Amino acid sequence: MNAPLLEVWNLCAFYGRAQVLFDLTFRLHPGEVMALVGRNGAGKTTTLKAIMGLVAASARQATFKGQSLGRLPTYKIARLGLGYVPEDRRIFTDLTVDENLETGRRPAAAGRSPWTPERVFRLFPNLAEMRGRRGSQMSGGEQQMLAIARTLMGNPDAILLDEPSEGIAPVIVQMMAEAIRAMKAEGVAVLLSEQNWAFAAGISDRACVIERGEIRFQGSMAELMANEALRAETLGV
């Protein structure tokens, strides 16, 4: 197997004195989709935040493309090519679709064709029809598409995608799955945090089951699909 894109080992995080993540170790390879699955409060979101440097108290041992994320500030982590789409989407509601995309724009690495608004609109055709619309006037699903599109504009090698299917209409969930497959086809790796098991199972190559801040299982999606006892115990599915 080729070298991992993102490597995380012994990741711990704390809220105040309470430890919420315990020695998480995992890898994300180029062009793969890996799902962090687990119950509500298991620590999936915190894992993504801790990687991005958004949790103040975390012992972060991680490398991205071989570079240590160590104590890098968030914006430098993003500049290495690690995109982040938070669970509450955090669209800039005062800005139009085009302006939101502009906030995410960063130059592509040499030799790669950069994402442009036109190119992300091919992924999310709905957005193309509302380029001048403000974020505040968009539905939850449209905002979710815009959040992913905005992050793609930074030409990331990998995206940390937090609960993309949460609170959006089933038909949009389908589109989201398509978009993630398309991103994968374009060579973007995705680390997905997801509670919607069917959604995660449908698009992921590998899975990592988190329970109470600890990894219970790590392996291929097929393996997890086969292990019904573990799924019933940790995910209730």
Place this chain on the structure above:
Amino acid sequence: MLALDPAFLAVQALSGLSSASSLFITACGLTIVFGVTRIVNFAHGSLYMIGAYTAATLVPRLLELSFGPVTFWAGILASAIIVGLIGVIIEVLLLRRIYGAPELFQLLATFGIVLVVQDLVVQVFGPQDILGPRAPGLRAPVEILGRRFPSYELVLIAAGPIVLGLVWLLLRKTRFGVLVRAATQDRDMVASLGVNQALLFTGTLFLGAFLAGLGGALQIPRVSANTGMDLSIIAEAFVVTVVGGMGSVPGAFLAALIIGQLQAFGILIFPKSTLVVVFLLMAVVLAIRPHGFFGRAEIVGGTHAVGIASRSPLPGRHFILLVVIAVLAAFPLVADAYLLKVATEILIFALFAFSLQLLIGVGGVVSFGHAAFFGLGAYGAALAVKWYGVSMEAALPLGLALAALGAGLVGAFVVRLSGIYLAMMTLAAAQILYAVAFQWVEVTGGDNGIVGVWPSSWASGPIPYYLLTAALTVVAVLLLKRIIDAPFGYSLRAARDSESRAEAIGLKVRQHRWLAFMIAGAAAGLAGGIYAFSRGSVDPSLLGISTSVDALTMLLLGGIQTMMGPLVGAAALHGLRDWIMPLTPLWRLLLGLSIIAMVLIFPRGLVGTVRDWWGART
């Protein structure tokens, strides 16, 4: 009747427009900086003043080299750029360290810059006012409906919309502008997209300071650069940004237009007190729209309140209290008249600061105008003596009652607001009262104040008056402490920590805060009354911003999270001032630097630090 002459009205309206332009250019910078950094930059007025001084010094020299309009305007622009760079220095050295700090600390730290700049300006440019040159090519007045109107003012009228247009283009059509607007809403998200926030903030400060400098530099043909410019413009710029909605550039423009016209025509109605009219506008607008014309609820500034927390009672506290009372009572046996005077003042300020602690530390109501009630108490007592000849025994309660009444009125407005709007509203209330005391000469004596406010014969003399002050202060502080420890105090603290949760369990947050506001006002009024009799006089400075900031500094110095902090802070600040002020002309510089240093490295204050150290040891 002069006011009905159409030519006169036209000229009044035009001069209103030109002051609106100047005000907008300055306030626009303040509102942009607030929008992105969420810091209300008190030093914005200082940057304006530096702009005026720099231009008044630089432009004449440039004109000597090459006389002409191009040189003049290049000089104005250069001055604004210099001020922009000073803004960058302020951001890098101070502001970026306090973006996460509670708003009270941010306000105090930037006020520290105000103090530092006041002394530095005198050191660099000298104590005298500097009159700038008139603009080449714009010296002849133009005639409007038969009246002469300075042509430079017409240029100013145009400058406001031009700046509005340019700022609009910058914010709408450039990447920098898009990022600034994005950061106004969600700073963390902007960072997650790979944007270097630090650079963005520094750029924003440059823009804001540049606009302040431009506003100041444009004034030089109209008014001479003087050391009072900073506080007068900052008060007006605050009103403009608050009325327009914090963070909104179009709002600032609209508010500046209204205020310009109010000032131009307000002169006809209240010849002396345009300031009162302006602040009344702010009070009315905030009463109807708590976030100004175009402000939004989520942009109210820092929300994390800091305050005193519950802790187990100190063992032997009754004994300690007895010792304190005994020491206070025995102090006259060892002290001379001078020391007694200092001690009396310390006790007065301790009560004043402690009353503010009820609002800030317990209630989370960050008042920036607490001097209003100190001053009302002092003036209430002094006016009762002067106009009705009552004795001290009657005048002190009258002063207290006037302060409580004033606090009731102001509080009715204030408790509806939150965050930075609340701080600004309390500041405005104090400024209105300051303006009344300053300008209503027939009643208040204006700048000279009221003299001959002496205590009754049994209490006159250093020792009796000291003992009276000590007794009143101890009783008042113990009463306040009892209130803080009562269920009422707990309710206030609950509302401070989470307003919505407090309301959800059925607490009437506004009523509680209103009552707290009146109690704190009454206690401050008592302190003010005692102060009036201790000095024998009152003057408008008792109501001024610097008196309010004194109380805040005492709180900060003593430790905002401690019950006894304000008392210790009052003693420390007043003692230091008494000791250092006669030794140096740079007292404000030192005070400003100390405030900044306290915010940066010592935010828990004297009592808080000692307690932490003690806690860590045991």
